[in-house]
Amino acid sequence: MGLLVEGKWQNTWYDTATTGGKFERKASSFRNWVTKDGSAGSSGVGGFKAEADRYHLYVSLACPWAHRTIIYRKLKGLDKLITMSVVNAFMGDEGWTFEPGEGVIPDPIHGAQFAHQIYTKADSHYTGRVTVPILWDKKTNTIVSNESAEIIRMFNSAFDDVGATSVNFLPERLHREIDQMNDYIYPTINNGVYRAGFATTQAAYDVAVEEVFTALDKLEALLAKRRYLMGSQITEADWRLFTTLVRFDAVYVGHFKCNKKRIVDYTNLWGYLRDLYQQPGISDTVDIPYIKAHYYGSHESINPTRIIPKGPLLDFTTAPQRY
Numbered sequence: 301m302g303l304l305v306e307g308k309w310q311n312t313w314y315d316t317a318t319t320g321g322k323f324e325r326k327a328s329s330f331r332n333w334v335t336k337d338g339s340a341g342s343s344g345v346g347g348f349k350a351e352a353d354r355y356h357l358y359v360s361l362a363c364p365w366a367h368r369t370i371i372y373r374k375l376k377g378l379d380k381l382i383t384m385s386v387v388n389a390f391m392g393d394e395g396w397t398f399e400p401g402e403g404v405i406p407d408p409i410h411g412a413q414f415a416h417q418i419y420t421k422a423d424s425h426y427t428g429r430v431t432v433p434i435l436w437d438k439k440t441n442t443i444v445s446n447e448s449a450e451i452i453r454m455f456n457s458a459f460d461d462v463g464a465t466s467v468n469f470l471p472e473r474l475h476r477e478i479d480q481m482n483d484y485i486y487p488t489i490n491n492g493v494y495r496a497g498f499a500t501t502q503a504a505y506d507v508a509v510e511e512v513f514t515a516l517d518k519l520e521a522l523l524a525k526r527r528y529l530m531g532s533q534i535t536e537a538d539w540r541l542f543t544t545l546v547r548f549d550a551v552y553v554g555h556f557k558c559n560k561k562r563i564v565d566y567t568n569l570w571g572y573l574r575d576l577y578q579q580p581g582i583s584d585t586v587d588i589p590y591i592k593a594h595y596y597g598s599h600e601s602i603n604p605t606r607i608i609p610k611g612p613l614l615d616f617t618t619a620p621q622r623y
């Protein structure tokens with residue numbers, strides 16, 4: 301694990317020394333938008349028109365942020381329009397790699413060995429972390445975006461005139477409410493589990509873990525009244541929550557010490573998780589052995605033996621009993 305400084309790879313773990321043991325996630329750096337007509341989006345520059353076979357997505361099957369983009373690619377029928385590569389589950393001294401292994405799909409564009417080479421292809425002086433997902437433009441040879449929250453919004457609508465499925469996970473009438481829900485779930489749950497797991501002081505961990513479970517308790521109550529977060533329709537907020545919930549019992553309970561409860565202990569959240577998992581196409585996007593191999597195998601400071609636990613035995617395929 302490391303980062304690029306002026307285009308050169310440096311091997312360092314997250315710096316929590318300057319933040320009192322707290323893990324702070326840095327903002328993404330490539331923030332352009334693919335749009336229907338190529339005009340600029342709400343950040344970055346224009347020139348990225350939605351076209352078939354122009355864009356390539358780099359993901360890890362372990363990463364909850366990348367998983368959002370894999371789900372959207374699948375549900376929006378973009379697998380016909382946007383090609384995809386998958387990095388190796390193990391993230392070591394060179395960061396994400398394309399070393400042959402379970403689930404790996406090599407890089408057909410650059411034949412890259414390491415994901416950091418994709419960043420330096422886009423910007424030879426890039427400074428920052430090398431994260432997935434990465435949306436690459438084959439036409440102008442650069443990174444469009446490495447921010448999953450924005451990539452899924454592009455995928456939701458930009459390709460609708462060039463063959464995407466018309467399903468809409470961000471209906472205008474719910475836009476504000478979805479933003480508010482995301483703003484609540486991101487720090488407390490999506491990133492909350494990382495804040496607990498990567499904390500290097502008891503105090504930082506204590507705060508983070510309490511926030512995770514306060515938020516889960518709150519959503520458990522909400523889901524007693526609603527099938528999905530916004531009501532009867534699946535929206536963006538659900539897919540963003542899903543990618544954390546589906547990893548929770550297998551990884552975050554043990555590896556990140558979020559162990560006050562498991563998702564299976566929450567009646568509504570557990571049913572809701574299975575309901576989403578059983579939506580057509582979704583199970584294909586979830587690879588629990590790869591996910592476990594990544595977290596337990598890569599985070600040496602948390603799990604120095606790199607031993608991958610056998611359990612838990614999870615079955616996402618039983619009837620959700622939600623409706």
Ligand SMILES: N[C@@H](CCC(=O)N[C@@H](CS)C(=O)NCC(=O)O)C(=O)O
Pocket residue numbers: 301302327328362363364365366395429430431432433446447448449
């Ligand atoms: N804000 C980014 C975060 C992506 C992210 O942090 N990805 C992690 C994997 S889960 C990563 O690639 N980390 C490598 C690193 O930080 O060096 C997004 O949502 O797209």
